[in-house]
Amino acid sequence: MFPISPYGPADPAPGIFRYDSTRAERAINFIERFIVHTKGRHAGAPFILAPWQKDEIIRPLYGTVAYDDQYDEYVRQFRIAWLEMARKNGKSEVLSALALYHLIADGEESAEVYSVAADRDQASLVYNTAKRMVELQPALAKHVEIIDSKKRLVYARTNSFYQVLPGDAAGALGTNPSAVLFDEVLTQRDRHLWDSLRQGFGTRAAPLLIAATTAAYTTAAFALAEHEYGLRLLDTPDTDPSRFVFIRGVPRDADWQDEGLPPSPENPRGTGWYFANPALGDFLNINNLRAEAKEAAEKPSAQNAFRVFRLNQWVSQAERWLDMSVWDANGSQTFTRDQLKGRECFGALDLASTQDFTAWLLLFKGSPTDPEADGFTALPHFFVPRPAVTARSNMRDRMEVWERDGVLTVTEGVTTDYSVILEHITRDAETFRIRLVGYDPWNATHLIGLLEDRGQLTVKVPQTAPRLNDPCKAIEAGLAERQLYHGGNPVLRWMADNVELEVTGDGLMKPSKKKSGEKIDGIAALATALFCAAIPLEAEAQVSFIDFQNYDGGEGMTDEENDALAEYLEAWGADDD
16 A cells, blocks of 8 residues: 555545655656757756655645545546646646646546636647647657647547647537646636536546636636635645645735745745745746836735736735725724714715625724824724625635624625614614714615614715715825724725725726725725715804893893894894884
8 A cells, every 4th residue: 555645634534645656756757858848048958847846746746646446446636736826937837748748648548638728829828838848859749749720739659639628618518538737717707617627527537637827816706716725725635635736825914025035944935925936046037026026016006916926816906906004004903882982973884785795884083092183983884694695605704703703794584684784873873973874875765764764864975986086085095194093894904905996087086896806895885984074064053042031232241142132133123123
């Protein structure tokens, strides 16, 4: 029996996570002996794998085996491999080399190897590199036929072929893949193509789908769900023994400008930029990253691109509006509802569809401890129906934590229970002095009517750029000056990280629910509350008392009292008597 694999859990179940070093070295030897580089000054030189490519990808992926009782033999354990790293770390070249390995040397008779991506052109990138590897290596060119018109390589000795597939699920029907090279999963709109290819694996003893991607914006919902699933498997690999995961990315809470240190005995994978870019210092030049980081420090949109493509971080929008490190700095001062009790505030209500998030936010002038201080203090709360939590498989754990922490109320029933929201607002009205409630008129008529019936003053705030431009600037200024106190509310932070702006031709801006990849209702409510806070409201009535019973014609009265009387007499025509 093979020994326990060093790449699996410490105590695997019997029959899984065994290690066959011969299989692993076979893959490595094929690549280093028969594959050559195709570009630049190294074109034609042997493809010598870097230590991290051997030890973190090839050896665990191809050497880990499990016993299959149907075939009565040990077969390759992994059926899916998720390879995720920053751009320009050679993942496409590795895919091309592995495509040729599965075509020629994996021991599969009548192998069918496919390249797929969102479209045929993207899938052809891996094929074109593999074709060039064949052309530059006489030992391969002698035995592999190139049919370029069909984007196909044929290895007649085992009746095998490597083919580019169109980027749709229909193109995968009828295939019997032994290996699939799935490039840039981030471009997939849904999982249809992925599932179509997996379901073609039925008759192969050791099929393998290798998915390679860089991080993306969180609008890439399918790829994000697979990424998050992969992260869970890194902690508990025995949860899904058929999936191999390699992910290199800088943590979201790390300083994105920290270059870090190269690999060392203390940190074998390096730190900072080196962790996300294992090729850094080898065939990836750090000076390119330094130049891009310098630009990113000045341009929020460039920062987003740097974090996605160079640090392999999943971020929330293509055009970053809010710098989350600045947002977090404003949330360092925590506070409780009791500290704000009795203070004057402005409310804002943002209702999405009845099956998603509703945001209710109170905005207090001043800091959490000083009503006379500069700035604003935000106290948000959120509501969502129970089915919405169940449906969000990639966020369910996070939403359950929010519910336990009391920052999210999950209502029962298919849709949001507005009576729960109404009672929450009513309790707030008893605790705080809510001067005015602003609301997005979309879908809010019924609930606002109930609030007005209870005596609450409300104002309609259509979500247009002319109305929200000044509140957006107020958000920017408050964050920059560290005077927008939000207490680190996690739901509001998530929404702040999702916001993308919509800017009109004349430069007016507003948060865009259409462009933002995820929910932003809390930020929309914050902008609405800031709009309300800028509305000039009538001051408390000033009353002047005139004692007519003891009126002496003005003698002994103050100037203010005489002026008040003159105004009264003029208004009521007393001079005509």
